[in-house]
Amino acid sequence: MQAADPAFDNSKIVNGLSVDVEDWFQVGAFENVIERSDWDGLKTRVEGNVDRIIDLFAEADVKATFFSLGWVAERHPALIRRIADAGHEVASHGYDHARVFTFERKEFGADLAKARAILEDASGQAVTGYRAPSFSIDQRNTWAFAELAEQGYTYSSSVAPITHDHYGWREAPRFAFRPLSWSDMIEIPVTTAMLGGKRVAAGGGGFFRVLPYAFSRWAIRQVNRREERPAVFYFHPWEIDPDQPRVPDAPMRSKLRHYTGLEQMAGKLRALTSEFEWGRMDEVASREASRAGQFYVDGASKGIAA
Numbered sequence: 001m002q003a004a005d006p007a008f009d010n011s012k013i014v015n016g017l018s019v020d021v022e023d024w025f026q027v028g029a030f031e032n033v034i035e036r037s038d039w040d041g042l043k044t045r046v047e048g049n050v051d052r053i054i055d056l057f058a059e060a061d062v063k064a065t066f067f068s069l070g071w072v073a074e075r076h077p078a079l080i081r082r083i084a085d086a087g088h089e090v091a092s093h094g095y096d097h098a099r100v101f102t103f104e105r106k107e108f109g110a111d112l113a114k115a116r117a118i119l120e121d122a123s124g125q126a127v128t129g130y131r132a133p134s135f136s137i138d139q140r141n142t143w144a145f146a147e148l149a150e151q152g153y154t155y156s157s158s159v160a161p162i163t164h165d166h167y168g169w170r171e172a173p174r175f176a177f178r179p180l181s182w183s184d185m186i187e188i189p190v191t192t193a194m195l196g197g198k199r200v201a202a203g204g205g206g207f208f209r210v211l212p213y214a215f216s217r218w219a220i221r222q223v224n225r226r227e228e229r230p231a232v233f234y235f236h237p238w239e240i241d242p243d244q245p246r247v248p249d250a251p252m253r254s255k256l257r258h259y260t261g262l263e264q265m266a267g268k269l270r271a272l273t274s275e276f277e278w279g280r281m282d283e284v285a286s287r288e289a290s291r292a293g294q295f296y297v298d299g300a301s302k303g304i305a306a
Helices: 036-041 046-060 070-075 077-085 105-123 143-150 205-210 213-226 252-259 262-275 281-291
Strands: 015-021 065-068 089-092 192-195 198-201 232-235
Touching: 015 046, 015 281, 046 077, 046 262, 065 070, 065 077, 070 077, 070 105, 077 089, 077 105, 089 105, 089 281, 105 143, 192 213, 205 213, 205 232, 205 252, 205 262, 213 262, 232 262
Parallel strands: 015 065, 015 232, 065 089
Antiparallel strands: 192 198
């Protein structure tokens, strides 16, 4: 690991640290080879992995947001309470990782309500934040923002403003924006950086595991220093678990994406949490609300993109 640059003061901006709480068999990469009906028969590893993450964050003295599946909270309520008791935010990742564009609006509303009730009961916290599974809010289903606002969510972090084979909304703003002309709810996209005039994904997950740590350092510094905005970083509990079961029937591309870099992930996270300032997503949302751009998707003018 390279030494930190003492000339750059990272402490001026608090970045958003988040964990998408799902188990190894619930990821999008395996959705075509592992049926939801089989989930309850598989060995769960999410509880031990999340406990390791809670300990890792405690060592670094950072707080984060855990976007949790209702399915996980339903089966591991004590885990969700431990997250809350450690001072972290519990937010929603939907009930069972169904992508938002697979729903009609009424179905999406039911999924939101079901997951929220389970999470609030388990955590003892009000749930005000949401992240769509696989960043699956995009130009096809902008009605999802209205449903979130009507259900009282104050922020979403559900947009990846890039082009990707699994997700992405290239035209969306890179930084916090208001998607509705009638609501104060804001969307906080996952972080991208600019390289050669093009947006590149730089918000964590597989990109953080596969690429050298120096890339993430460069990207976060660019966002903090040049844009003067917080970065939004995410990862999953299974990403710190090199001993998780293998899925032999998965496509080779999916296996490469899922298993590469698992052994190095915990060490990279320790470097990241020690080098930059991190906080909960609800706190980032509160600070970003005053300067969120307008990108209205409800029939009004899109205004000025953030």
